[in-house]
Protein backbone atom coordinates (compact mmCIF):
# COMPACT_ATOMS: atom_id res chain seq x y z
CA UNK A 1 0.00 0.00 0.00
CA UNK A 2 2.88 2.36 0.84
CA UNK A 3 6.43 2.04 -0.42
CA UNK A 4 9.27 4.42 0.28
CA UNK A 5 12.55 3.91 -1.55
CA UNK A 6 15.66 5.74 -0.43
CA UNK A 7 13.69 8.80 0.66
CA UNK A 8 15.71 11.79 1.82
CA UNK A 9 14.44 15.23 2.81
CA UNK A 10 16.92 18.05 3.23
CA UNK A 11 15.75 21.49 4.36
CA UNK A 12 17.87 24.34 3.03
CA UNK A 13 18.18 27.05 5.64
CA UNK A 14 19.85 30.44 5.19
CA UNK A 15 23.35 29.29 5.92
CA UNK A 16 22.99 25.60 6.68
CA UNK A 17 21.03 22.49 5.79
CA UNK A 18 19.03 20.03 7.92
CA UNK A 19 18.65 16.43 6.84
CA UNK A 20 15.29 15.63 8.42
CA UNK A 21 14.83 12.24 6.70
CA UNK A 22 17.70 10.17 5.39
CA UNK A 23 17.67 7.20 2.98
CA UNK A 24 14.45 5.73 4.34
CA UNK A 25 13.15 2.50 2.83
CA UNK A 26 9.76 1.35 4.07
CA UNK A 27 7.08 -1.09 2.96
CA UNK A 28 3.66 -0.90 4.53
CA UNK A 29 1.17 -3.57 3.51
CA UNK A 30 -2.55 -3.12 2.99
CA UNK A 31 -4.49 -3.48 6.23
CA UNK A 32 -1.43 -3.13 8.43
CA UNK A 33 -1.19 -0.91 11.50
CA UNK A 34 2.32 0.44 11.17
CA UNK A 35 3.93 2.48 13.94
CA UNK A 36 6.82 4.90 13.53
CA UNK A 37 8.45 5.76 16.84
CA UNK A 38 11.16 8.27 17.65
CA UNK A 39 11.98 11.10 20.00
CA UNK A 40 11.39 14.74 19.12
CA UNK A 41 13.41 15.75 16.07
CA UNK A 42 13.81 12.20 14.77
CA UNK A 43 12.04 13.10 11.53
CA UNK A 44 8.61 11.53 12.10
CA UNK A 45 6.52 14.59 11.21
CA UNK A 46 8.58 15.23 8.10
CA UNK A 47 8.04 11.62 7.05
CA UNK A 48 4.29 11.86 7.52
CA UNK A 49 4.19 15.15 5.54
CA UNK A 50 6.08 13.36 2.77
CA UNK A 51 3.50 10.57 2.81
CA UNK A 52 0.58 12.92 2.25
CA UNK A 53 2.36 14.98 -0.36
CA UNK A 54 2.68 18.14 1.76
CA UNK A 55 6.44 17.94 1.28
CA UNK A 56 8.41 16.66 -1.67
CA UNK A 57 11.46 14.51 -1.05
CA UNK A 58 14.90 15.79 -2.01
CA UNK A 59 15.66 12.26 -3.20
CA UNK A 60 13.83 8.95 -3.54
CA UNK A 61 10.30 7.83 -4.42
CA UNK A 62 7.08 7.49 -2.44
CA UNK A 63 4.24 5.29 -3.61
CA UNK A 64 0.88 5.52 -1.82
CA UNK A 65 -2.07 3.43 -3.07
CA UNK A 66 -0.39 2.86 -6.44
CA UNK A 67 0.39 6.52 -7.03
CA UNK A 68 3.86 8.00 -7.02
CA UNK A 69 2.92 10.82 -4.70
CA UNK A 70 6.04 12.91 -5.30
CA UNK A 71 5.63 13.08 -9.08
CA UNK A 72 2.08 14.30 -9.33
CA UNK A 73 0.48 17.69 -8.88
CA UNK A 74 -2.78 19.60 -9.26
CA UNK A 75 -5.91 17.49 -9.75
CA UNK A 76 -4.00 14.23 -9.65
CA UNK A 77 -2.42 15.11 -6.29
CA UNK A 78 -5.78 16.21 -4.86
CA UNK A 79 -7.23 12.87 -5.92
CA UNK A 80 -4.34 11.02 -4.35
CA UNK A 81 -4.81 12.99 -1.12
CA UNK A 82 -8.41 11.81 -0.95
CA UNK A 83 -7.02 8.32 -0.50
CA UNK A 84 -5.19 9.53 2.61
CA UNK A 85 -6.98 10.62 5.78
CA UNK A 86 -5.14 12.25 8.62
CA UNK A 87 -5.72 12.87 12.32
CA UNK A 88 -3.71 15.17 14.56
CA UNK A 89 -2.60 15.56 18.17
CA UNK A 90 -4.67 18.74 18.61
CA UNK A 91 -7.59 17.49 16.50
CA UNK A 92 -7.62 20.51 14.08
CA UNK A 93 -11.41 20.83 14.17
CA UNK A 94 -13.39 23.81 12.94
CA UNK A 95 -14.58 25.44 16.16
CA UNK A 96 -17.55 27.27 14.67
CA UNK A 97 -19.00 24.08 13.20
CA UNK A 98 -20.91 21.35 14.96
CA UNK A 99 -19.80 17.72 15.08
CA UNK A 100 -21.82 16.79 12.00
CA UNK A 101 -20.73 19.91 10.12
CA UNK A 102 -17.07 19.13 10.85
CA UNK A 103 -17.46 15.61 9.53
CA UNK A 104 -19.39 16.85 6.51
CA UNK A 105 -16.75 19.46 5.60
CA UNK A 106 -14.49 17.30 3.36
CA UNK A 107 -17.59 16.01 1.57
CA UNK A 108 -18.75 19.57 0.86
CA UNK A 109 -15.35 20.34 -0.62
CA UNK A 110 -15.63 17.21 -2.75
CA UNK A 111 -18.92 18.63 -4.11
CA UNK A 112 -21.25 15.98 -2.70
CA UNK A 113 -25.00 16.65 -2.46
CA UNK A 114 -26.58 17.45 0.91
CA UNK A 115 -28.59 14.24 0.91
CA UNK A 116 -25.57 12.01 0.25
CA UNK A 117 -23.51 13.94 2.80
CA UNK A 118 -26.03 13.52 5.54
CA UNK A 119 -26.21 9.74 4.94
CA UNK A 120 -22.44 9.33 5.14
CA UNK A 121 -22.15 11.62 8.17
CA UNK A 122 -24.76 9.55 9.99
CA UNK A 123 -22.86 6.32 9.29
CA UNK A 124 -19.59 7.86 10.41
CA UNK A 125 -21.09 9.20 13.63
CA UNK A 126 -22.27 5.69 14.42
CA UNK A 127 -18.90 4.17 13.52
CA UNK A 128 -16.98 6.43 15.92
CA UNK A 129 -19.58 6.24 18.70
CA UNK A 130 -20.78 9.86 18.74
CA UNK A 131 -24.51 9.31 18.42
CA UNK A 132 -26.41 12.01 20.30
CA UNK A 133 -23.58 14.54 19.97
CA UNK A 134 -24.26 15.54 16.34
CA UNK A 135 -25.23 19.13 17.18
CA UNK A 136 -22.50 19.75 19.77
CA UNK A 137 -19.64 22.18 19.09
CA UNK A 138 -16.03 21.05 19.60
CA UNK A 139 -15.73 23.23 22.74
CA UNK A 140 -18.51 21.14 24.31
CA UNK A 141 -16.67 17.85 23.77
CA UNK A 142 -14.07 15.93 25.77
CA UNK A 143 -10.63 15.30 24.24
CA UNK A 144 -11.58 11.75 23.32
CA UNK A 145 -14.80 12.89 21.65
CA UNK A 146 -12.91 15.57 19.70
CA UNK A 147 -10.54 12.93 18.39
CA UNK A 148 -13.53 10.79 17.41
CA UNK A 149 -14.77 13.72 15.31
CA UNK A 150 -11.27 13.99 13.84
CA UNK A 151 -11.33 10.29 12.93
CA UNK A 152 -14.83 10.48 11.40
CA UNK A 153 -13.82 13.52 9.34
CA UNK A 154 -10.63 11.76 8.19
CA UNK A 155 -12.69 8.78 7.04
CA UNK A 156 -15.33 10.83 5.19
CA UNK A 157 -13.74 10.47 1.76
CA UNK A 158 -13.25 6.71 2.27
CA UNK A 159 -9.46 6.84 2.30
CA UNK A 160 -7.29 3.75 1.91
CA UNK A 161 -4.72 5.05 4.38
CA UNK A 162 -5.12 6.83 7.72
CA UNK A 163 -2.13 8.80 9.00
CA UNK A 164 -2.14 9.48 12.73
CA UNK A 165 0.20 12.21 13.96
CA UNK A 166 0.62 11.72 17.75
CA UNK A 167 -3.15 11.25 17.78
CA UNK A 168 -3.34 10.21 21.43
CA UNK A 169 -0.53 12.32 22.91
CA UNK A 170 -2.92 14.95 24.28
CA UNK A 171 -5.24 12.39 25.89
CA UNK A 172 -5.27 10.73 29.32
CA UNK A 173 -4.40 7.00 29.49
CA UNK A 174 -8.00 5.77 29.60
CA UNK A 175 -9.13 7.96 26.70
CA UNK A 176 -5.98 6.94 24.81
CA UNK A 177 -7.01 3.30 25.18
CA UNK A 178 -10.52 3.96 23.90
CA UNK A 179 -9.20 5.83 20.84
CA UNK A 180 -6.67 3.07 20.15
CA UNK A 181 -9.49 0.51 20.37
CA UNK A 182 -11.48 2.56 17.89
CA UNK A 183 -8.51 2.59 15.49
CA UNK A 184 -8.23 -1.22 15.73
CA UNK A 185 -11.98 -1.51 15.15
CA UNK A 186 -11.79 0.68 12.04
CA UNK A 187 -8.72 -1.20 10.81
CA UNK A 188 -10.62 -4.47 11.06
CA UNK A 189 -14.02 -3.28 9.81
CA UNK A 190 -12.77 -1.23 6.88
CA UNK A 191 -9.47 -2.98 6.14
CA UNK A 192 -7.86 0.45 6.42
CA UNK A 193 -4.08 0.77 6.44
CA UNK A 194 -3.01 2.86 9.43
CA UNK A 195 0.32 4.63 9.87
CA UNK A 196 0.85 6.23 13.22
CA UNK A 197 3.72 8.26 14.56
CA UNK A 198 4.34 8.46 18.25
CA UNK A 199 7.01 8.80 20.91
CA UNK A 200 5.16 6.37 23.21
CA UNK A 201 6.02 2.69 23.02
CA UNK A 202 2.81 1.63 24.78
CA UNK A 203 0.84 2.93 21.78
CA UNK A 204 2.95 0.71 19.52
CA UNK A 205 2.56 -2.21 21.91
CA UNK A 206 -1.20 -1.93 22.08
CA UNK A 207 -2.19 -1.79 18.45
CA UNK A 208 0.66 -1.98 15.92
CA UNK A 209 1.60 -4.98 13.83
CA UNK A 210 4.93 -3.54 12.72
CA UNK A 211 7.16 -0.79 14.00
CA UNK A 212 9.98 1.35 12.59
CA UNK A 213 12.30 3.14 15.01
CA UNK A 214 13.64 6.50 13.81
CA UNK A 215 16.70 8.33 15.03
CA UNK A 216 18.29 11.40 13.41
CA UNK A 217 16.20 11.02 10.26
CA UNK A 218 17.05 7.36 9.72
CA UNK A 219 15.11 4.17 10.34
CA UNK A 220 17.51 2.36 12.67
CA UNK A 221 15.35 -0.72 13.21
CA UNK A 222 12.16 -2.20 11.79
CA UNK A 223 10.22 -5.36 12.45
CA UNK A 224 7.15 -7.11 13.80
CA UNK A 225 6.19 -5.58 17.12
CA UNK A 226 6.64 -8.83 19.02
CA UNK A 227 10.05 -9.54 17.46
CA UNK A 228 11.21 -6.05 18.33
CA UNK A 229 10.03 -6.47 21.93
CA UNK A 230 11.72 -9.84 22.13
CA UNK A 231 14.98 -8.85 20.56
CA UNK A 232 15.55 -5.09 20.32
CA UNK A 233 18.87 -4.61 18.58
CA UNK A 234 19.65 -0.88 18.58
CA UNK A 235 20.22 1.14 21.79
CA UNK A 236 17.38 3.49 20.79
CA UNK A 237 14.99 0.56 20.37
CA UNK A 238 16.04 -0.85 23.75
CA UNK A 239 15.22 2.49 25.35
CA UNK A 240 11.73 2.44 23.86
CA UNK A 241 11.12 -1.20 24.78
CA UNK A 242 12.20 -0.44 28.34
CA UNK A 243 9.52 2.27 28.52
CA UNK A 244 7.03 -0.59 28.55
CA UNK A 245 8.87 -3.56 30.05
CA UNK A 246 10.97 -1.86 32.75
CA UNK A 247 12.42 -5.04 34.17
CA UNK A 248 14.89 -3.09 36.33
CA UNK A 249 16.98 -6.22 36.14
CA UNK A 250 20.08 -4.63 37.55
CA UNK A 251 22.65 -6.91 39.17
CA UNK A 252 21.95 -5.23 42.49
CA UNK A 253 18.22 -6.00 42.29
CA UNK A 254 18.90 -9.63 41.36
CA UNK A 255 21.40 -10.02 44.22
CA UNK A 256 18.74 -8.62 46.57
CA UNK A 257 16.10 -11.09 45.38
CA UNK A 258 18.54 -13.98 45.75
CA UNK A 259 19.57 -13.08 49.28
CA UNK A 260 15.92 -12.64 50.31
CA UNK A 261 15.18 -16.16 49.00
CA UNK A 262 18.07 -18.44 49.90
CA UNK A 263 15.84 -21.55 49.56
CA UNK A 264 14.35 -22.69 46.26
CA UNK A 265 14.97 -20.92 42.98
CA UNK A 266 14.56 -17.36 41.76
CA UNK A 267 13.60 -17.44 38.11
CA UNK A 268 13.38 -14.71 35.53
CA UNK A 269 10.50 -15.37 33.14
CA UNK A 270 10.49 -13.55 29.82
CA UNK A 271 7.20 -13.47 27.95
CA UNK A 272 7.37 -12.83 24.24
CA UNK A 273 3.83 -13.27 23.06
CA UNK A 274 1.61 -16.32 22.49
CA UNK A 275 1.43 -17.23 26.18
CA UNK A 276 -0.69 -15.32 28.66
CA UNK A 277 0.98 -15.03 32.04
CA UNK A 278 -1.91 -15.70 34.39
CA UNK A 279 -3.09 -19.06 32.96
CA UNK A 280 0.56 -20.18 32.93
CA UNK A 281 1.00 -19.42 36.61
CA UNK A 282 -2.30 -21.07 37.54
CA UNK A 283 -1.29 -24.18 35.60
CA UNK A 284 2.11 -24.42 37.30
CA UNK A 285 0.48 -24.21 40.71
CA UNK A 286 -2.16 -26.81 39.78
CA UNK A 287 0.20 -29.29 38.12
CA UNK A 288 3.16 -29.20 40.49
CA UNK A 289 3.52 -29.42 44.22
CA UNK A 290 5.56 -26.23 44.55
CA UNK A 291 5.28 -22.86 46.27
CA UNK A 292 5.15 -20.21 43.59
CA UNK A 293 5.45 -16.49 44.34
CA UNK A 294 5.57 -13.56 41.98
CA UNK A 295 8.33 -11.24 43.25
CA UNK A 296 8.17 -8.42 40.75
CA UNK A 297 8.04 -7.58 37.08
CA UNK A 298 5.97 -6.02 34.40
CA UNK A 299 4.09 -7.90 31.73
CA UNK A 300 1.94 -6.13 29.15
CA UNK A 301 -0.46 -7.32 26.50
CA UNK A 302 0.30 -6.80 22.81
CA UNK A 303 -1.51 -7.75 19.62
CA UNK A 304 0.22 -11.14 19.73
CA UNK A 305 0.19 -12.02 23.44
CA UNK A 306 2.02 -11.01 26.61
CA UNK A 307 5.45 -9.37 26.59
CA UNK A 308 7.56 -8.53 29.58
CA UNK A 309 9.64 -9.86 32.41
CA UNK A 310 8.57 -11.38 35.69
CA UNK A 311 10.72 -12.54 38.60
CA UNK A 312 9.29 -15.48 40.53
CA UNK A 313 10.36 -17.63 43.44
CA UNK A 314 9.70 -21.38 43.18
CA UNK A 315 10.31 -23.58 46.18
CA UNK A 316 9.65 -27.22 47.06
CA UNK A 317 10.99 -30.66 46.26
CA UNK A 318 13.94 -30.17 43.90
CA UNK A 319 12.51 -32.62 41.32
CA UNK A 320 9.11 -30.91 41.32
CA UNK A 321 10.81 -27.52 40.91
CA UNK A 322 12.85 -28.80 37.96
CA UNK A 323 9.73 -30.25 36.32
CA UNK A 324 7.84 -26.99 36.85
CA UNK A 325 10.68 -25.09 35.13
CA UNK A 326 10.66 -27.55 32.25
CA UNK A 327 6.90 -27.14 31.92
CA UNK A 328 7.24 -23.34 31.79
CA UNK A 329 9.87 -23.62 29.05
CA UNK A 330 7.56 -25.88 27.03
CA UNK A 331 5.02 -23.02 27.05
CA UNK A 332 7.41 -20.84 24.99
CA UNK A 333 8.36 -18.74 28.00
CA UNK A 334 12.05 -18.11 28.62
CA UNK A 335 12.91 -19.22 32.15
CA UNK A 336 16.33 -18.33 33.46
CA UNK A 337 17.31 -19.63 36.89
CA UNK A 338 19.21 -16.82 38.58
CA UNK A 339 22.30 -17.33 40.68
CA UNK A 340 24.74 -15.12 42.56
CA UNK A 341 27.33 -13.45 40.29
Ligand SMILES: Nc1ncnc2c1ncn2[C@@H]1O[C@H](COP(=O)(O)OP(=O)(O)OP(=O)(O)O)[C@@H](O)[C@H]1O
Nearest residue numbers: 011018019020038039040041042043044045046047
Ligand atom coordinates in the same frame (compact mmCIF):
# COMPACT_ATOMS: atom_id res chain seq x y z
N1 LIG B 1 10.18 23.16 7.64
C1 LIG B 1 11.37 22.89 8.20
N2 LIG B 1 12.44 23.67 7.96
C2 LIG B 1 13.64 23.40 8.50
N3 LIG B 1 13.89 22.36 9.31
C3 LIG B 1 12.87 21.54 9.60
C4 LIG B 1 11.56 21.76 9.07
N4 LIG B 1 10.75 20.78 9.54
C5 LIG B 1 11.52 20.00 10.33
N5 LIG B 1 12.79 20.44 10.37
C6 LIG B 1 13.91 19.82 11.09
O1 LIG B 1 13.98 18.46 10.72
C7 LIG B 1 14.28 17.63 11.83
C8 LIG B 1 13.18 16.59 12.01
O2 LIG B 1 11.99 17.25 12.44
P1 LIG B 1 10.56 16.55 12.57
O3 LIG B 1 9.59 17.60 12.99
O4 LIG B 1 10.28 15.78 11.34
O5 LIG B 1 10.85 15.54 13.77
P2 LIG B 1 9.80 14.79 14.71
O6 LIG B 1 10.38 13.45 14.98
O7 LIG B 1 8.47 14.85 14.11
O8 LIG B 1 9.82 15.66 16.03
P3 LIG B 1 8.58 16.38 16.75
O9 LIG B 1 7.77 15.28 17.34
O10 LIG B 1 9.23 17.27 17.76
O11 LIG B 1 7.87 17.14 15.67
C9 LIG B 1 14.45 18.56 13.00
O12 LIG B 1 15.82 18.84 13.16
C10 LIG B 1 13.69 19.80 12.60
O13 LIG B 1 14.24 20.96 13.19
